[in-house]
Each structure stands twice: as structure tokens, then as C-alpha cells.
Amino acid sequence: MSTVATPRRYTLVAIVLHWLIALGILTLLGLGLAMTRGSLPPMDRFAFYQWHKSIGLTVLVLMALRVVWRLIHRPPPLPETMPKAEQQAAGAAHLALYGLLLALPLVGWAMVSASPYNIPTVLYGVIPWPHLPVLPGLPNKAAVEGVLKLVHSYGAWLLIALLLLHVGAALRHHLVLRDDTLWRMLPLVPRAGAKPEVPSR
Numbered sequence: 001m002s003t004v005a006t007p008r009r010y011t012l013v014a015i016v017l018h019w020l021i022a023l024g025i026l027t028l029l030g031l032g033l034a035m036t037r038g039s040l041p042p043m044d045r046f047a048f049y050q051w052h053k054s055i056g057l058t059v060l061v062l063m064a065l066r067v068v069w070r071l072i073h074r075p076p077p078l079p080e081t082m083p084k085a086e087q088q089a090a091g092a093a094h095l096a097l098y099g100l101l102l103a104l105p106l107v108g109w110a111m112v113s114a115s116p117y118n119i120p121t122v123l124y125g126v127i128p129w130p131h132l133p134v135l136p137g138l139p140n141k142a143a144v145e146g147v148l149k150l151v152h153s154y155g156a157w158l159l160i161a162l163l164l165l166h167v168g169a170a171l172r173h174h175l176v177l178r179d180d181t182l183w184r185m186l187p188l189v190p191r192a193g194a195k196p197e198v199p200s201r
Helices: 012-037 042-072 084-114 141-177
Strands: 121-123 127-129
Touching: 012 042, 012 141, 042 084, 042 121, 084 141
Parallel strands: none
Antiparallel strands: 121 127
16 A cells, blocks of 8 residues: 555555544543443552553544644545535534544643642553643642543543544445545555555555
């Protein structure tokens, strides 16, 4: 697969980043629901929180790379048969997803930084990660942490709604409209009825 976008396919880097971020987000949502809705023993809940922080910050780094890559690599165009209003809606949904996928890890990082418990963050139990500046020294840390928790929680539910919309739209294009919208982001999957791409080195 080429590392350069073709008129029909995303670049290999964009595809890898997309699916790594998707895997991270699904894991984060699962951990988040288990932490907030499940009846976990205290030590298991603590472990889940640590994994949630590590994966969340990893998603933040991957999203930063994804944004930089997107800015310097033009994505393949949407199908010409897609109505203009639908193209604009798709663009707005992608912007909203990008914004949430950057904002939610940042809010989570801020929430940890403002926590009165001052628990250090060590990515995957190996790499120390600093708190954000200013927040650890606030006199009203508990109140700030409470607001950030609400923002993080409501943002997560909004993200779930957008993801369902995103997946539903992709499946509609693939199964109903039968165009290339989903195929252009699938890794190493040839388009049905089309000649497979010759990998470039």
C-alpha cells in the first residue's frame, strides 16, 4: 500500500492512525463505563483508572499526529455522487469528532491535574507524565475537578453519539450506496470488483 494518498484511498499513515485511535477510543469507552457504571473492587477500579489515563494520553498524542498529517496530506475526495449538503454534513461531523478526540483527553488530563488526591500519572506504569501547570496549585481544586468531571462525562456521551453516526454513515455508504467511502479507509482490503492495488515501496 502506498504511503501517498491516491484519488480514492487515504495514505497508509492516515489509515494506521485512524484504526489505532479507533481501538484506543473503544477501549477508553469500555473502561470508562466499567469505572463509572460497574461495581468494581477498589483496587480494580484504581487499575482501570490508571489504564484509562495511559490510553487517553496515548490517544491525545496520536490525534496530534493525525491532525499534523491531515494538514500536510490532502485526503481523497468524497464520492462525486454525494450531494453537496451531505458532503458539508460529513465535514462538520469530522470536525466535531476531531475536536472531541482532542478535547476529551485534554479535559481528562486537566481533571487529573486538579485532583485533590494528587495521584501521579505514569503511562503504562513506566513513563512519568507531568500534571498540567497551574491546576495543581489551585485553592479550590475539588470544585474545579468536579466541573471537569461533568464536562468529561457529557463529552464522552456526545462522542458515543457521534461515533454511532460516523459508523452508521460509513455502513450506509458501503452496504446501501455501495460507493468507496468506507473502502478508502480500510487497511489492505481490495475493493470488490476492482483490481487490487500494487504495493509501493
